[in-house]
Amino acid sequence: MSSKDEILAAIRRNIKTTYDLPEIKPEGDGYTDKIKQFTEVSRSVAANVVVLQEGEDLNQCIRALYPEAATVASNLPEITIQTIDPDKVETPHQLNGTMLGIVKGEFGVAENGCVWIPQNVKEKAVYFISEYLVILLNKTNIVNNMHEAYEKLHTYDYGFGVFISGPSKTADIEQALVVGAHGAKGVTTILI
Amino acid sequence: MNLQQTQWHNATLWMVRKKRDNLAMQIPEWEELRRLASQIKMHTLSHLDRYLVQFTDNAEANGAIVHWAKDADEHNAIVLDILNRHKARKLVKSKSMLTEECHLNPFLEANGIEVVESDLGERILQLMHAAPSHIVMPAIHLKRQEVGKLFEDKLHTEKDNSDPTYLTRAARQHLRNEFLTADASMTGANFAVADTGEIVVCTNEGNADMGTSFAPLHIVSVGIEKMAPNHSALGVFTRLLARSATGQPSTTYTSHYRKPRQGCEMHIVLVDNGRSKTLGNEAHQQALKCIRCGACMNTCPVYRRKGGYAYSYFIPGPIGINLGMLKSPKKYANNVSACSLCYSCNQVCPVQVDLADQIYSWRQQLDSIGKANKIKKIISTGLTCLFTRPRLYNNILKLAPVINHIPRFLIYNRLNGWGKGREMPPFAKESFTQMWKKGKVKK
Helix, strand or coil, X not given: CCHHHHHHHHHHHHCCCCCCCCCCCCCCCCCCCHHHHHHHHHHHXXXXXEECCCCCCHHHHHHHHCCCCCCEECCCCCCCCCCECCCCCCCHHHHXXXXXXXXXXXXXXXXXXXXXXXXXXXXXXXXXXXXXXXXXXXXXXXXXXXXXXXXXXXXXXXXXXXXXXXXXXXXXXXXXXXXXXXXXXXXXEEEC | CCHHHHHHHHHHHHHHHHHHXXXXXXXXXXXXXXXXXXXXXXXXXXXXXXXHHHHHHHHHHCCCEEEEECCHHHXXXXXXXXXXXXXXXXXXXXXXXXXXXCCHHHHHHHCCCEEEECCHHHHHHHHHCCCCCCCCCCCCCCCHHHHHHHHHHHCCCCCCCCCHHHHHHHHHHHHHHHHHHCCEEEECCCEEECCCCEEEEEECCCHHHHHHHHCCEEEEEEEHHHEECCHHHHHHHHHHHHHHHHCCCCCCEEEEECCCCCCCEEEEEEECCCHHHHHCCCCCHHXXXXXXCCHHHHHCHHHHHHCHHHCCCCCCHHHHHHHHHHHCHHHHHHXXXXXXXXXXXXXXXXXXXXXXXXXXXXXXXXXXXXXXXXXXXXXXXXXXXXXXXXXXXXXXXXXXXXXXXXXXXXHCCCCCHHHCCCCCCCCCCCCHHHHHHCCCCCC
């Protein structure tokens, strides 16, 4: 017998009582102002949230936020300040040294500040290796909580996808919070 | 740990517990989520054969290669074989308690593989050749000065600089180089989703993602109990996990690995190593519901004061006591004493594992496995004799205050564990019964 068969046989032999899958519909009120809630939670986890104003230029807005970013990686057509296209690198290693990554998020989660990003670049490395990350998000695409988020996930076909909430962080030395462990040292979500 | 360390450890873990309370209380339906999470786990575990097959079919359809390992040895051999086939010499790992359980690192190193832990806490411990003392905050027992000294020696940081930000940045630089030069990456899994065949990994540092973004090979080690039926189950678990673990609304990264990166390979090793046997143990099977958040450790009055190294099993705290007993009752029986049965762990567990009830149950079984403490057995027999003879009991009680006047060394010595580091209460001059009979007890 293969290990697979042996393990399955042992499981079948050992299960004595079976339990039903509960209906997963937790009660909970939605947020009256999802943008406000999303912004507050994001800020509490060290992320920055900016609302693009009517008539404001997106590229100028990003440049004003990160004036010193010399290497900017993005594959988005609306971004003109990029210096590297993460779709055109031969290896992800070529993204090493990226100061700013600009990527598109599909929807945000009001309850915990997560933004869903199904892989929409050739090399997902850009989400993690960029020293700073800008996520563009349509402000009408914010759901209340993770139940609604996972409902929406079904509509995406992805090989890799990630919820990102703020910059990378660690508290592994004495529980002292340090922002910027391995991933981005700062994250700005621009609500459009 | 000395007294100062004990106090610091206790206060720090309690702070994490309070952060958890704050975050949990923001969700009015918190208790309902815990109940749902528990029910989903019990359902999944009691249909585990079906979900494992479904997961495997879907993962293979996604292009991953699925392996099955009965035990730690088979797991380690599979991982080594995959690495050898790819001629991989350097493996960068993100945190995985399962690979600790399997003693994977020493095995790979003995076979010529360079293993680099990438979670900051794990890396610190690897450089110190030490084991984690907590499953989520592995280096919680260390002070910043110890880390500073270590990094001075290993990463050539400035002398006497133990600023956490400075040290973290140094590790960031050092590990970035490792990510970019590794031949293979390895992660554990927080969840494996049966109906999509995907693996979900939660981190704050982004180390799992950095590892898997560069190396051409990704190996996932996952315990078979990590199955989740579908995305709607994940909706429940992800709301509970980070809030319970560190008091955060979510981990920074919740990564969903469904297909291998373009031109790369993804291997998933499903590991039993005693889990299927635990399924058959109805009194203790609930330990398999655990999602490894560590909340039971943070709240445990014994863990907070003694630290992870006080336990003989590699996972400490209430869940570790139980997992150790499931692994080998004879070997790990001493851990069941590290519990005051305060039941705080039961109250905080996000998946309602009956941790304290299980510890109590293990204690009841100690005599049958030949692990009952001999002195305690003699005391129990003596007390049974005394408590069933009221006249004898009352006569002895009258004599008890004499103990208040005997020389100190007769009471405070190595035979009396209760006298270590604390004063024994004096015996009262009169017992309650005597006072009652004399009419001294007022309502």
